[in-house]
Amino acid sequence: MEKKTLFDKVWDAHVVKSVQDGPDVFFIDKHFIHEVTSPVAFLNLEKRGIDVMFPERTVATPDHNVPTIDQDKTIKDKLSRMQVEKLRENCKKHGIDLHDLGSAHHGIVHVIGPELGITQPGMTIVCGDSHTSTHGAFGAIAFGIGTSEVEMVFATQCIMQSKAKKMRITVDGTLGKGVTSKDIILYIISKISAAGATGYFVEYAGSAIQSLSMEARMTICNMSIEMGARGGLIAPDETTFNYLKGKQYAPKGEAWDKAVADWKQLKTDEGATFDKEYNFDAEDIEPMITYGTNPGMGIKVIGNIPSTEGMEGSNKKTYLKSLDYMGFAPGEAIKGKKVDFVFVGSCTNGRIEDIRAVAGFVKGKKKADNITAWIVPGSREVEKLAHEEGLVKILEEAGFELRQPGCSACLAMNDDKIPAGKYAVSTSNRNFEGRQGPGARTMLASPLTVAAVAVTGEICDPREVF
Amino acid sequence: MAYDKFNVLTSTVVPLPTENVDTDQIIPARFLKATEREGFGDNLFRDWRYDVEGNPKKDFVLNDPTYSGKILIAGRNFGSGSSREHAVWAIYDYGFRCVVSSFFADIFKNNCLNIGVLPVTVTPEFAEVIFSAVEADPSAEVEVDIDKQTITLLSTGQSESFDINAYKKENMKNGFDDIDYLLNLKEEIVAFEKERR
Numbered sequence: 001m002e003k004k005t006l007f008d009k010v011w012d013a014h015v016v017k018s019v020q021d022g023p024d025v026f027f028i029d030k031h032f033i034h035e036v037t038s039p040v041a042f043l044n045l046e047k048r049g050i051d052v053m054f055p056e057r058t059v060a061t062p063d064h065n066v067p068t069i070d071q072d073k074t075i076k077d078k079l080s081r082m083q084v085e086k087l088r089e090n091c092k093k094h095g096i097d098l099h100d101l102g103s104a105h106h107g108i109v110h111v112i113g114p115e116l117g118i119t120q121p122g123m124t125i126v127c128g129d130s131h132t133s134t135h136g137a138f139g140a141i142a143f144g145i146g147t148s149e150v151e152m153v154f155a156t157q158c159i160m161q162s163k164a165k166k167m168r169i170t171v172d173g174t175l176g177k178g179v180t181s182k183d184i185i186l187y188i189i190s191k192i193s194a195a196g197a198t199g200y201f202v203e204y205a206g207s208a209i210q211s212l213s214m215e216a217r218m219t220i221c222n223m224s225i226e227m228g229a230r231g232g233l234i235a236p237d238e239t240t241f242n243y244l245k246g247k248q249y250a251p252k253g254e255a256w257d258k259a260v261a262d263w264k265q266l267k268t269d270e271g272a273t274f275d276k277e278y279n280f281d282a283e284d285i286e287p288m289i290t291y292g293t294n295p296g297m298g299i300k301v302i303g304n305i306p307s308t309e310g311m312e313g314s315n316k317k318t319y320l321k322s323l324d325y326m327g328f329a330p331g332e333a334i335k336g337k338k339v340d341f342v343f344v345g346s347c348t349n350g351r352i353e354d355i356r357a358v359a360g361f362v363k364g365k366k367k368a369d370n371i372t373a374w375i376v377p378g379s380r381e382v383e384k385l386a387h388e389e390g391l392v393k394i395l396e397e398a399g400f401e402l403r404q405p406g407c408s409a410c411l412a413m414n415d416d417k418i419p420a421g422k423y424a425v426s427t428s429n430r431n432f433e434g435r436q437g438p439g440a441r442t443m444l445a446s447p448l449t450v451a452a453v454a455v456t457g458e459i460c461d462p463r464e465v466f
Numbered sequence: 467m468a469y470d471k472f473n474v475l476t477s478t479v480v481p482l483p484t485e486n487v488d489t490d491q492i493i494p495a496r497f498l499k500a501t502e503r504e505g506f507g508d509n510l511f512r513d514w515r516y517d518v519e520g521n522p523k524k525d526f527v528l529n530d531p532t533y534s535g536k537i538l539i540a541g542r543n544f545g546s547g548s549s550r551e552h553a554v555w556a557i558y559d560y561g562f563r564c565v566v567s568s569f570f571a572d573i574f575k576n577n578c579l580n581i582g583v584l585p586v587t588v589t590p591e592f593a594e595v596i597f598s599a600v601e602a603d604p605s606a607e608v609e610v611d612i613d614k615q616t617i618t619l620l621s622t623g624q625s626e627s628f629d630i631n632a633y634k635k636e637n638m639k640n641g642f643d644d645i646d647y648l649l650n651l652k653e654e655i656v657a658f659e660k661e662r663r
Contacts, residue, residue: 016651016654016655016658017651019633020632021631021632021633022631022632022633023633023634025648025651025655027658027659027662029662036498036550037498037549037550037551039500039501039502040500040501040502043501043502043503048645050649053652053656054659064495064498065498065499079499079500080499082499083499083501128549129549130548130573144548144549144573145549145576146551146573146576146580147552148551148577148580149576149580149644152644152645152648155648155649156645156649156651157659158655159644160644160648194486194543195542195543195546195571198543198569198570198571198572199572225573228543228546228572230573293486294486294546314483314484314485314541317483317484318484318485318541321484413498430490430548432488432490432491432547433490433491433513434490434491434494435490435495438494438513439518
């Protein structure tokens, strides 16, 4: 029998038809939408005079540009308000489930999908957002699409898609103290570059990956796109099943048993081949931080910014432009650099486990005076748990400002912007120029490192701060 | 939605040799708040093109009258990051019909093909040929022929072929989009969906 990878198994089960010399007609099980990339798709659908084919397969929530204060009041920013109102109107018109602002399950789309048990192994999931790759943590094929494709899914529940090449990244061994899944993924991207997996779909495997919680796995799959991969996925196992059991939209009773039996088949066959493989040792990974303007520009927090030795032409020019934007010089140490803001949140690290890690670290401590510390839960559910577990109290006593759920300062579409020239150490996913506000200087790190930076006021090694 | 047919494009070229140009640079998130697809070209490369007061930055290529054209050539890994199709809308709306690079990010490339901007992947050497030619003479023209799948620097005749799958090629040549195709498969899709319940 043909040896298949996990990716092959899920992909092949969703091909309605293959076009000769072209893409596959690819069926989508679940479609997530938000206010920013859906309005034009709805508009075009109406221009064509067609309906949403399977509205029950789409789930909506406003997350990208919502304010993170006063969510019970009318949104002040006119354009943001119009987008959110448009989403409400479109969902109502087409019979789509909406987890609106203020409702019990409002939140970042990639946080609420798993939390509600909508995301399940073996599914195909798309959303007009590149971090849809998050859902791959459950052994689903999940990836971001453009608005034209959002429209295709509305109209036909399918998109035209060529099968990506296959890559496996294996991380074996035991993670050291103070090293998290965020460090694993920042380490991998720093090794293979921000474009190193372009054209591939990645399967993450190995004992270090298997030992991770679902939250930690989501952080890894979330950032697959930051090395150019369309998505990343991890074979479902007991950790996955335990996470899903009892969730609102997870199968129940006999259906659950049958689903688990099916899900257990979702793994790469022994002897199946990949187009590319990488192997890393967990013991080599230390707390990481980025120093430049793409997520591949990462180093150990105790490391030095690379020198320009061996670089030439446009490569060197681009590198120096990036360091100039960050206000850093080649060859210097990153440790000890002063920081102005810390941001804990986003679809990468805005889950309850992340908030617990930060609260556990800052308990009984105070943030440094030079730091403004924002903590933005990924969802209402995360917010609720953080209150119930007493984490909010700990964080507030440490001087953190807790805000309401949304994408917030990860992409600064709302008012949560880092001012020009200021340094932010952030648990989010992108350190692009201006990502957190025009002129903002972003450094990506794990929740633990961010917590340590909040306390010391400068780039530091979380293993040295107690 | 349907777009202009793409056959042979002959144009001068706008050079942007920077590498890893992400979609946040092509169009920053704060300009994604529209509910209709119009006016995005004004904010193309917004923060590289204008200062905080909104004055054009003289050293940015789009503000340099020396360069113009319907073809944009950029450094490697163009269009990385966010899946926002708005990035391609901005490029199209500004007036570009073709983007050339030695390496494109995946989602960006798909988005281009879906709205009628042709992404042409060339070798790093050929990209360098075009960059040098345009630097030496901004009026140098490049011809992109989708049927022959060739890109040619007209002044010297240097040429290279590029890849595009047959299905997308037909779409681009005819201005069709995928929905036109998918809607014809409605019955098959409905049957497929039933099986998956």
